[in-house]
Amino acid sequence: MASRVALLAAAVVAAACLLGAADAKLGRLVVTGVVPCNTGSLIDIATSPAFPNADVELRCAGKLVAGATTNSNGSFAMEADLTSGLAMLIGGCKLVVDTPLIKCDANLPAVGSLVSYLQGPLTRLLGGIFRLFPAGFSFHAH
Numbered sequence: 001m002a003s004r005v006a007l008l009a010a011a012v013v014a015a016a017c018l019l020g021a022a023d024a025k026l027g028r029l030v031v032t033g034v035v036p037c038n039t040g041s042l043i044d045i046a047t048s049p050a051f052p053n054a055d056v057e058l059r060c061a062g063k064l065v066a067g068a069t070t071n072s073n074g075s076f077a078m079e080a081d082l083t084s085g086l087a088m089l090i091g092g093c094k095l096v097v098d099t100p101l102i103k104c105d106a107n108l109p110a111v112g113s114l115v116s117y118l119q120g121p122l123t124r125l126l127g128g129i130f131r132l133f134p135a136g137f138s139f140h141a142h
Helices: 002-018 084-092
Strands: 025-034 055-060 063-069 075-083 093-097 113-119 129-134 138-140
Touching: 025 084, 055 075, 055 084, 063 075, 075 084, 084 093
Parallel strands: 025 129
Antiparallel strands: 025 075, 055 063, 055 093, 093 113, 113 129, 113 138
């Protein structure tokens, strides 16, 4: 899925370059999802409790692009300007939750992160909005 997002991102960047914009603003990137309070790989949010008050960061090529805090249901939404420069990196973007899992369940590890790549079509919707979602969070011990 990440390769499909990267391919679509390349097409968006190519279109921006044809228009003569080196780092043109292509629209708004909106990322929404739910963070699970669990460990494992590709954690099923339908069978895992939600992680309230978790800090979620969108990192692209190691750089913080946007951030949000989950609500009481574990849901989050964040936005960033989608420039042609960011579009080139979108395949390497990931969502990272460094808030310790012990904060949502005392039986879970105190160290580690939840990480997810992005999924969704990188096609512009009405108003220039590009919507992406977590591909599935996995726990990474430090």
